[in-house]
Amino acid sequence: MKLLEEKEEKNQETYITKRPTVEAAENILGKKFPVLDYGFVRLVDYMGNDSAVVQAARVSYGKGTKKVSEDEALIRYLMRHLHWSPFEMVELKWHIKLPIYVARQWIRHRTANVNEVSGRYSEMPKEMHIPRLDEIRFQSITNRQGSSEVKVPDEIAEKVIEGLRMHNEDSYNLYMDMLKKNIAREQSRIVLPLNLYTEWYWKNDLHNTFHFLRLRLDEHAQYEIRLYAQEMAKIMKKLVPVSYKAFEDYVLNAYNLSAIEAEIVADMVLQVRDNEKKGIQNLEDIISYYAQRITNSFERNEFKQKMRKMLNIKING
Numbered sequence: 001m002k003l004l005e006e007k008e009e010k011n012q013e014t015y016i017t018k019r020p021t022v023e024a025a026e027n028i029l030g031k032k033f034p035v036l037d038y039g040f041v042r043l044v045d046y047m048g049n050d051s052a053v054v055q056a057a058r059v060s061y062g063k064g065t066k067k068v069s070e071d072e073a074l075i076r077y078l079m080r081h082l083h084w085s086p087f088e089m090v091e092l093k094w095h096i097k098l099p100i101y102v103a104r105q106w107i108r109h110r111t112a113n114v115n116e117v118s119g120r121y122s123e124m125p126k127e128m129h130i131p132r133l134d135e136i137r138f139q140s141i142t143n144r145q146g147s148s149e150v151k152v153p154d155e156i157a158e159k160v161i162e163g164l165r166m167h168n169e170d171s172y173n174l175y176m177d178m179l180k181k182n183i184a185r186e187q188s189r190i191v192l193p194l195n196l197y198t199e200w201y202w203k204n205d206l207h208n209t210f211h212f213l214r215l216r217l218d219e220h221a222q223y224e225i226r227l228y229a230q231e232m233a234k235i236m237k238k239l240v241p242v243s244y245k246a247f248e249d250y251v252l253n254a255y256n257l258s259a260i261e262a263e264i265v266a267d268m269v270l271q272v273r274d275n276e277k278k279g280i281q282n283l284e285d286i287i288s289y290y291a292q293r294i295t296n297s298f299e300r301n302e303f304k305q306k307m308r309k310m311l312n313i314k315i316n317g
Helices: 003-011 050-058 068-080 085-089 100-106 154-180 185-191 206-216 223-239 241-252 259-270 272-278 283-291 297-310
Strands: 033-035 039-047 091-099 113-116 137-139 147-151 197-205
Touching: 033 223, 039 223, 050 068, 050 085, 050 241, 068 085, 068 241, 085 197, 085 206, 091 100, 091 206, 091 223, 100 197, 100 223, 137 147, 154 185, 197 206, 206 223, 206 241, 223 241, 259 283, 259 297, 283 297
Parallel strands: none
Antiparallel strands: 033 039, 039 091, 091 197, 113 197
């Protein structure tokens, strides 16, 4: 689908600018980074960089007289203490091509400005997402909105994909038949499946883009939207490297502990010498022993997962 790109190219002109730019970002501006079978992510435009965050925090103009190391320390301080407003001075505009079912999750991030291709105005191309054989997943038995890690047998996955292809073909043929009969596009489109690709421009500030990544890079996020988040993260590392590193250190890879979890961790550290008396032989046993204080089974399992990650404990099977 080239609808958005064609309109953009007609209106695109380049001027010498006095505003701050980032060379690494300029080199990839407008470049498509493929996601899934027909999708992509590309950074269309941006306003501001790491310096814009610092300027906003200091309420000053230009680079000032501060050292680069002090600027980095300030950004990390802001992130560490969740002072988000300076990060909202940076804006990013993206062009995204994605399946409709992924877009319906994405649109829940309501702080963004979004303009999407209209099926009322345009004829939708025959582009539907078909998962690979190894991407077909069973429903999780513990998470109502998640997938299981149990591998789907190839013979089942093959039948699912075959059914998807047939459904796509039938749906699109009906769509085209309705258009040929001069049925309104706004009605003809209702037969199209959720794996049809759409496109949009998506603009957001740095704070809320980080929030998007925090949720969508998480291992519990749906696999397909996670792939888009991963490509966006790679681009953001080039645009705002200092801010992104602080985001990784203090938000993305950090852990939040509830009051009872913090109490348990403190006791585990203080009482580690007594573990042998309780018959505890390894770290997994220690975690399980202390986790019994958490009465809610779901919260208890979440705590155990946090501790395993923090202590780099691998669970076989």
